[in-house]
Amino acid sequence: MKLIIQIPCLNEADTLEIALNDLPKHIDGIDEIEYLIINDGSTDDTVQVARDWGVNYIVTFRNNKGLARGFMAGLDACLQNGADIIVNTDADNQYCGDDIEKLVRPILDGKADIVIGERPIDQTEHFSPLKKRLQHLGSWTVRVASDTDMPDAPSGFRAYSREAALRLNVTNEYTYTLETIIQAGRNRMAMESVPVRTNAELRPSRLFSSMGRYVKRSMVTILRSFMMYRPLKFFSIIGGIFFGIGLILDIRFLVYYFNGSGSGHIQSLILATMLVLIGVQTFVIGLLSDNIASSRKILEDVQYHVRRMELEQHEYIGKQEEQEASGSQNKAQEEGSGKKAAPAGESR
Numbered sequence: 001m002k003l004i005i006q007i008p009c010l011n012e013a014d015t016l017e018i019a020l021n022d023l024p025k026h027i028d029g030i031d032e033i034e035y036l037i038i039n040d041g042s043t044d045d046t047v048q049v050a051r052d053w054g055v056n057y058i059v060t061f062r063n064n065k066g067l068a069r070g071f072m073a074g075l076d077a078c079l080q081n082g083a084d085i086i087v088n089t090d091a092d093n094q095y096c097g098d099d100i101e102k103l104v105r106p107i108l109d110g111k112a113d114i115v116i117g118e119r120p121i122d123q124t125e126h127f128s129p130l131k132k133r134l135q136h137l138g139s140w141t142v143r144v145a146s147d148t149d150m151p152d153a154p155s156g157f158r159a160y161s162r163e164a165a166l167r168l169n170v171t172n173e174y175t176y177t178l179e180t181i182i183q184a185g186r187n188r189m190a191m192e193s194v195p196v197r198t199n200a201e202l203r204p205s206r207l208f209s210s211m212g213r214y215v216k217r218s219m220v221t222i223l224r225s226f227m228m229y230r231p232l233k234f235f236s237i238i239g240g241i242f243f244g245i246g247l248i249l250d251i252r253f254l255v256y257y258f259n260g261s262g263s264g265h266i267q268s269l270i271l272a273t274m275l276v277l278i279g280v281q282t283f284v285i286g287l288l289s290d291n292i293a294s295s296r297k298i299l300e301d302v303q304y305h306v307r308r309m310e311l312e313q314h315e316y317i318g319k320q321e322e323q324e325a326s327g328s329q330n331k332a333q334e335e336g337s338g339k340k341a342a343p344a345g346e347s348r
Contacts, residue, residue: 005023006038035054037057037058038061038071057077074088075160075168105194117193119157150181155196231286243275
C-alpha cells in the first residue's frame with residue numbers, strides 16, 4: 001500500500017521545509033510513503049528546497065497554471081508513480097501533518113474513496129468573523145448542490161483512493177475543492193469528513209486578493225458546477241420561478257376580467273404571458289442540458305477506462321523493465337562467477 005502526499009507550491013521557499021518536516025514518515029497500514037510537489041511557476045527557490053529535503057517527485061509548470069490544474073497534474077503524477085492513496089495538503093503548513101493518518105484511515109478500512117479534513121473554523125483565530133460566516137455559507141451551498149454532507153467544503157486537506165483519483169475531472173481553472181465535491185456527489189462516490197487540526201498562520205492566504213473577489217469566484221464556481229452536473233434541477237428551479245410569477249399574474253388578470261375590469265390590465269396579461277413563456281423555455285433548456293450532461297457522463301466513463309488502461313500499461317512496462325534489469329543483473333553475476341571458476345578447474 002503506497003501513499004503519496006502532494007503539495008501544490010507557488011513561491012513557497014520560506015514555508016515549504018516547515019510543511020515537509022511536519023509530514024508523517026510512517027502510518028500503520030501503509031507500506032511506503034513518498035512526497036511530491038507541484039511547482040506552479042515558482043520564481044524563488046521552492047524547487048531547490050524540495051530537492052534538498054529529499055522530495056521524491058517534482059511536477060513543474062514554467063508558468064502559473066492555477067490551483068486546479070496543478071492539483072490535477074499532481075494526481076496524474078501520483079497515479080503514474082503507483083500511488084494507492086493520494087493526500088493533498090498545503091505548503092504553508094496550515095494543516096497538522098499528524099492528522100494525515102486520520103484522512104487515510106477510512107480509505108484503508110474500505111469505508112470511503114474521498115476523505116475531507118474538517119477544520120475548526122469557529123476556533124481558528126486568524127479567520128475573521130466575516131470569513132467564518134462565509135465559509136459556513138459556502139459549505140452549506142455546496143452541500144445543497146452536491147447532495148452531500150461535507151461540513152468544510154473549501155478545505156484542501158484531502159485524501160483520495162486510486163479509484164476516486166481516476167474518476168476526477170476538474171474543468172474549473174480557479175479551484176478544485178468545490179467542483180470535486182459536487183462531481184463526487186453526482187457520481188455517488190463514498191465520501192467522509194474527519195475533524196483535523198490547523199497550525200498557526202505562517203503567511204496570508206494567496207488564493208484570493210480580497211474577500212469580495214473570493215465570494216464572487218466561489219459562487220460562480222458553485223453555480224457553474226451545479227449547472228454542469230445537475231442541469232435539469234438547476235433550470236427547473238429558475239424556470240419554475242418565472243412560470244409561477246407569470247401564472248399568478250394570469251390569475252390576477254382573470255379575476256379582474258370576470259369582474260368586468262379586465263381591459264385596464266392588458267399590460268399585466270402581456271407580462272404574465274412573457275414570464276410563462278420564459279419559464280417554459282428555461283425548462284426546455286434544462287431538458288436539453290440534461291441530455292448533454294448524460295453525454296458528459298458517458299465521456300467521463302470512457303475517460304476513466306482510458307486512464308485506467310494507461311495506468312495498467314504504465315505499471316506493466318515498469319514491471320517488465322524491473323524484470324529485465326533483474327535478469328541482466330543475475331546474468332552478470334553468473335558470468336562473473338563462471339570466469340572466476342575457470343582457473344580453479346585448470347589448476348586441477
